[in-house]
Amino acid sequence: MSGVRIVDLCSMMSGPWATDILGDQGADVIKVEVPGKGDHVRQLANQSGGMSAMFVNINRSKRSLTLDLKSDKGIEIFRRLVSTADVVVQNLRPGVVERLGIGYDDLISDNPELIYLSISGFGERGPAAHQRVYDSLVQALSGLTTVQAGSDKARPRLIRTVLPDKLTAIVGAQAITAALYSRKETGQGQHIRLSMLDAILSFLWASDMGAYTFSDKTVPLAEDGSFIDLIFETADGYITVATNSNTEWVSMCQALEHPEWTQDERFSTPAGRTENIDARMAMVQDVLRHRTSAEWIAALDAHDVPAAPILKRSEVIEHPQVIASETITEYRHPVAGGIRQTRVPARFLGTPPAPPRGAPTLGEHNAEILTEIGFGGDDIAAFVANGIIGDEHAPVPA
Template structure:
């Protein structure tokens, strides 16, 4: 992504993390924020050095520019930036960028190679298109809460992480990469990409959880729960999970648990039988596991080549030998927030290794730097600050550092 210029008009999670992913891979991401206010995520709790953990984690490798887009002068500045940008990403509610005069149709005539991604919650049309959107609404509307409950008859449950937001971010980053590749391969123009959280989650669910609705001419039964317990088992000192899909894995698990007689039980000799008798099967497994510790069972299961893992608290994850040995969690020094512990860039490139991620910016930290890079003269920048079109935060940062 080195050399790719991205203007990020997004706030909250989905848009900012999409551009964060590309910034970590080398793109120059300029986060355009409201002067004196910025992204709402900046104000969230769990803070250090007046920076929130969530902002630090989804806005690294970016520069911050505070620009008042509600003024004609601010829009004029943005258009000058857009004329030399590769990508613009925005997650305003449908209709906002059109009212501001910074929609794809407004900017494409200035830059035919521009790739413009519009993110929304429910899409550009339909009865819900103008509604404010948060993750829980998407979980509810897509049926994800029912999937999490395990059955249509059970009380719906939220997944306790903002999966729709995060999933949309990953889909958005992939879509932008595909559009950039298509542009470079063809040598042609950019394009407008539209993506909603609703679409991202339904596509995600259809891969495995909407099987009953795949065959249009087949009747759809009520989704029934497969079991009243899941694949998390209690041991003498904690919890583990065991997964046995094949006959060999099931047989090996029976031996590892010291009950080879289960192998010949007609209820469990086939995958279909194990599914039809799932409650009885899982009850048998659970009845044994409380006899020993998690470590003892994991050693026995691993010795029989049975897939199993401990159930860890978040505080335990960062100390687990597998996480430590692979170097997934890294530490760095942030100039304002101090010592950070974060997950490294997930994809490891051996041919085009990007630089280490840069720390998330303070609000307006790069105002002068960004505009200078785009050809603005010092007196122009001074005038923009004096009129409030460009935020004055950088001057405050410089004063504090002095």
């Protein structure tokens, strides 16, 4: 992504992580923040050197510019910045950027080839479009809480991570790269609209909305799942075991030293194993609790049965597979100190990205960015004096 400039007008998770992904891949991401305040995520708990862990993790490889977008001069500066950019990303509530005069239709007069991504919670129209939206609302409205519960009859449950936000970020990053490719072919920019609700419904339709796929068929009430999920208790912890094929089922029976299970007609076919899932899972659980996780993992692996230990978060970073994959990287941040993060997950063997740069302090690059777009030292000093930009980290160049 080297040579691509992205103006990030986002806060919280969905927009910032989308641009973070592209910044890690080499894009010049300029995060525009409110002077003296910045992204709300900066104030969250778990801090080091005044920087929160979440901000550091989803805003690395960026530069920070503080700019008052409620002032005419601030808008003028913003529009000059956008005239040098390839992409603008914003996740403000629908209608806000239009009221400020920085919507897509406002900015394409300055930059006709601009790619502009608007991220919203529920979209731009409809009875819920006006709402302030957080992750739990999208989980609720999309049916994800019912999927997590296991059936329509059970009490709905939230997934204990902000999945809609994170998924929207990934979809947004992919949409930007698709639009950049299209612009290369056609010479035209475009406005991309992406809602968290659309992202999560697309995600669910891949596997969880099968009953609603064939529109000519009656939709049954989702049945209860098994009383136990695929997490089994062992003598000293928990493991997960997955047997989808007949071969895997037979191999697991051998690994668990119960080959007679393969002769049980209830379990001889995938359909039968699903129909009798509670009985099957109870049998497996009764056996697994008598040996340690390590013993069972070794036995299952010897029989080529998919299995893994259930790890605590503190154990993940020490697991031999994670270490062998070199997934975790460590470096020193000049303000926050020692940082442990994941590397860029996709390994580009032809164009490997440089190591991620640490997240910026608020307004760290004010003078640097403004100088790049043509403002002199006297201009920048006047902007600071008038509150147009922040003075958090804004040494004025000579």
